[in-house]
Amino acid sequence: MILTYFLLIAFFWLSGLAIWAKFYKKS
Amino acid sequence: MLVDSSFLQWTIISILIIYFGYIFWIGKRGKVHSQSMVGFATARGKVSPLLVGASFAATYSSANLFIGVPGLAYEYGTSVLWYTLGCFGVSWVGLLIFAKMFWRYGKKFGKISTVPEWLGRRYNSKALQVLVSLLILFNVYYIVGQNVGLATIFETVIGIPYFWGTIIGVTITIVYIGLGGAFAQMITDGVQGVLMAITSILIVVSFFWTIGGGFNVFGELTDRLAAIDPDLISFIGENGPYNSVMAILAVQFLLFSFILMPHLLNKILSIEKEEDLAPFTLSAGAVLFVISTLMVLGGLAARVLYPNLSSPDAAIPTYVIESFPTIIAAFMIVGIISAILSSTDALYLGVTTSIGNDFFRVLAPLFKKGISPEQLEQQAVKVAKGALVVVGLWSLYISFDRPDSLSIMIQFSFSAILSGILAPISLGYFWKKATNYGAIAAVITGSALYVVFTQFNVIENIYLAMFFASLASFAVMIVIGLFTANEKHSELVLKKAN
Incomplete structure (x- = not known):
């Protein structure tokens, strides 16, 4: 479960960054 | 035992004194900003957005994440990790989705500093503004959770009895807020x-x-x-609140909406320019990741190393003083105390600002005809400052009766608020037919149902109770919206949106 936890955290990092790049990052 | 306890006590006390001195100094520099109601609440535009992001994350992480949730992990094992995963992942995604819209609406309405005010403007309803400011009083229980967290630390680390620990906790909190104000809060929360x-x-x-x-x-x-109990390493714990896939999904729903908590949204309102939202959201995510996902693992380690603690909430303080050299342990204990203070100050400020700004300032003109705007503004600030002491004493009184689990009590308080405001805030963005009648009914339905579900054990799982109460709140708002939205209303919304 702890390893899955870290993998899911990484997944949320990537999806969060994707949303951030799309809506917030200066073009 | 690596720690010499009297040396530890004095080290902690001296670090705290230096720390409070620093806050007092920052507060003096910010005093010029906190003379008006808006300045008292948000310290707008005076602080770097990167720091506001760190401040958002520091405010998000309270005694719940630093003491309470590790306590749950100590008791129930790895299924609790679903909660902290949501604290970083789902909450950050929620922030990214809501921040820009909330900020744009906030700008459109001019200078507003609180969530009840935002709702009052969006729905053009003073009644809704007053109602939501009363709902925010549930945050007193959130503050109680912070008092209990401080008392647990003092009890575990220094050996002060719980009763006196709560009194000391409330006293240092009030002193801490009195020294600062919002400007100091932004700077110090970033440092925290x-x-x-x-x-x-x-x-x-x-x-x-x-x-x-x-x-x-x-x-x-x-x-x-696993050697202690195989259930401690399961994905879905048989014991504890994370005992079904539905419950775990409801946790994610709760944490997605958690960023709508008034004391957190106030941070977004303090951002001055739209391009500042980019560094703000990125820094909030990065800091939130570190401070929300790691501490809980300490609760798991404490279960392995110290399986016989009298209170699960003592897991982290015990782990810290048993695992580190005295000086480092003292710094970490101050770090945990600052985690608690950085949330408590925002909560107090949120509650008292709402009493001054959304309750007193809206209702006073009804009773005092002919009061001048300047007088009203001054009196509102006075009422807000007086409410600070009243809320502190009220929370102290409730704290004397120690809760079984700090985390569950804190989660009750914010779920009660969120069940009420979730529908009016989110439908307020997306739906033209969201009317003030619907919003008022939604606030009452959501919060009242949540309290009924949990207090009368209608739905035993606190997360499912929050999910279904919110669902009912949305349903009521949509039905009433369809009946009460007329031509005039749609024109009004369009006029505001342009």
Whole structure:
């Protein structure tokens, strides 16, 4: 479960960054 | 035992004194900003957006994440990780989705500083503004949770009895807020975010010498937990609140909406320019990741190392003083205390600002005809400052009766608020037919149902209770909206939106 936890955290990092790049990052 | 306790006590006390001196100094520099109601509440535009992001994360992480949730992990094992996963992942995604819209609406309405005010403007309803400011009083229980957290630390680390610990906790909190104001809060919360991040990282690094096993340290931790009870390493715990897939999904729903908590949204309103939202949201995510996902692992380690604690909430304070040299332990304890204070100050400020700004300032003109706007503004600030002491004493009184689980009590308080405001805020963005009648009914339905579900055990799981109460709140708002939205209303919304 702890390893899955870290993998899911990484997944949320990537999806969060994707949303951030799309809506917030200066073009 | 690595720690000499009288040396530890004095080290902690002296670090705290230096720390409070620093806050007093920052507060003096910010005094010029906190003379008006808007300045008292948000310290708008005077602080770097990167720091506001760190401040957002520091405010997000309270005694719940630093003491309460590790206590749940101590008791129930790895199924609690679903909660902290949501604290970083789902909450950050929620922030990214809501921040821009909330900020744009806030700008459109001119200078507003609180969520009840935002709702009052969006729905053009003073009644809604007053109603939501009363709902925010549920945050008193959130503050009680912070008092209990401080008292638990003092009890575990210094040996002060719980009763006196709560009194000391409330006293230092009130002094701390009195020294600062919002400007100091933004700066110090940013600094606290860094202090909290270091504390969190140290907890995980220490596993190498407390748990052992080299790079397989988490495998080692898992094996030793399983040796105590196989349920401690399951994905879905048989015991505890994370006992079904539905409950775990409802946790994610709760944490997605958690960023709508008034004391957190106030942070977004303090951003001055739209391009500042980019560094703000990125820094909030990065700091939130470190300070929300790591501390809980300390609760798991404490279960392996100290399986016989009298209160699960003592897991982290015990782990810290048993695993680190005195000086480092003292700094970490101050780091945890600052984690608690950085949330408590925002909560107090949120409650008292709402009483001054959304309750007194809206209702006073009804009773005092002909009061001048300047007088009203001055009196509102006075009422807000007086409410600070009243709320402190009220929370102290409730704290004397110690809750079984700090985390569950804190989660009750914010779920009650969120069940009410979730529908009016989110439908307020997306739906033209969201009317003030619907919003008022939604607030009452959501919060009242949540309290009924949990207090009368209608729905035993607190997360499912919040989910279904919110669902009912949305349903009521949509039905009433369809009946009460007329031509005039749609024109009004369009006029506001352009």
